[in-house]
Amino acid sequence: MQAAVDALIAARFDTVVYDLDGTLIDSAKDMQLAVSHVLADHGLPAVSEEDVRIFMGQGSKVTMAKAFARHGKVLDDKALSAVTREFVRYYAADPVGHTVAFDGVPRVVGHFEKLGLKQGVCTNKFEAPSRTILEHLKLMPPIADLAGADTFPVRKPDPRHILMLVERMGGDPARTVMIGDSIHDVEAAHGAGLPAVLVSWGYTERPARELGAEAVIERFDALPQALSRIASR
Incomplete structure (x- = not known):
C-alpha cells in the first residue's frame, strides 16, 4: 500500500513547498x-x-x-x-522558546526526502528567524530551501513568491504542490498553477474546507495519501 502511494507521488511531483506557521510549526x-x-x-x-x-x-x-x-x-x-x-x-x-513542529511533520518530511522530493518553505515570516526555527527543530535539512517575507520583492498571496523559490530549488512548477493553512496559500498556489493542500488546524479565521484547496488533511501524516489522491486524478 505505501509503495503504491509513494509511486504515485514520485510520478506526479518533484517539489513540495510548505507554509511555515500553522502548517509545519506551532509558533x-x-x-x-x-x-x-x-x-x-x-x-x-x-x-x-x-x-x-x-x-x-x-x-x-x-x-x-x-x-x-x-x-x-x-x-x-x-x-x-x-x-x-x-x-x-x-x-x-528568541523565536524557538516555545515553538514546536506539529505531530507527524518530522516523519513526513523525512519520508519525502527518501523519495527524492525537493522540499522548501515559502512563508511571510522573515527569512532569518524562519531558518533559525527550522534548523532548531531539525527540519532543515531535510527541507532544503526557504523563501521568507524579505527574500524576494514579493510575498504570498503573490504566486511569484512560490515560483521564484521553486526556480531557485531547480524544481518544475508543473510538478509542484503547495501545503498551507490559509486562503493566502491557496491563492498563491492557484495563481502559480499548483494544487494546494491545507491543514485543518492552521492559523485562519475561515475553516480550511471553505478555502478551495484540492485537499484538506486532519493530521500531517495524512499528507502522503492526500498527494497520492491528487496524483491519481
Whole structure:
C-alpha cells in the first residue's frame, strides 16, 4: 500500500513547498509574547495566543496592525513600520522558546526526502528567524530551501513568491504542490498553477474546507495519501 502511494507521488511531483506557521510549526506562543511585549511598551494590554493565530499569515506588519487595532489603535505607516521593527527585534531574540513542529511533520518530511522530493518553505515570516526555527527543530535539512517575507520583492498571496523559490530549488512548477493553512496559500498556489493542500488546524479565521484547496488533511501524516489522491486524478 505505501509503495503504491509513494509511486504515485514520485510520478506526479518533484517539489513540495510548505507554509511555515500553522502548517509545519506551532509558533503562536512565541509570537504572542513578542507582540505583547511591543504592546506593553506602548501601554496596551497583551493579546492572547488565539488572537495571534488569527493575526498571522500576511507578515509581521499586518500582524502588528491587527494587534494594535484590537485595542482601537490605527497606526499610520511610519508608526506601523516602527512597531514592526520593535516586534522583529523582540521575536528574533528568541523565536524557538516555545515553538514546536506539529505531530507527524518530522516523519513526513523525512519520508519525502527518501523519495527524492525537493522540499522548501515559502512563508511571510522573515527569512532569518524562519531558518533559525527550522534548523532548531531539525527540519532543515531535510527541507532544503526557504523563501521568507524579505527574500524576494514579493510575498504570498503573490504566486511569484512560490515560483521564484521553486526556480531557485531547480524544481518544475508543473510538478509542484503547495501545503498551507490559509486562503493566502491557496491563492498563491492557484495563481502559480499548483494544487494546494491545507491543514485543518492552521492559523485562519475561515475553516480550511471553505478555502478551495484540492485537499484538506486532519493530521500531517495524512499528507502522503492526500498527494497520492491528487496524483491519481
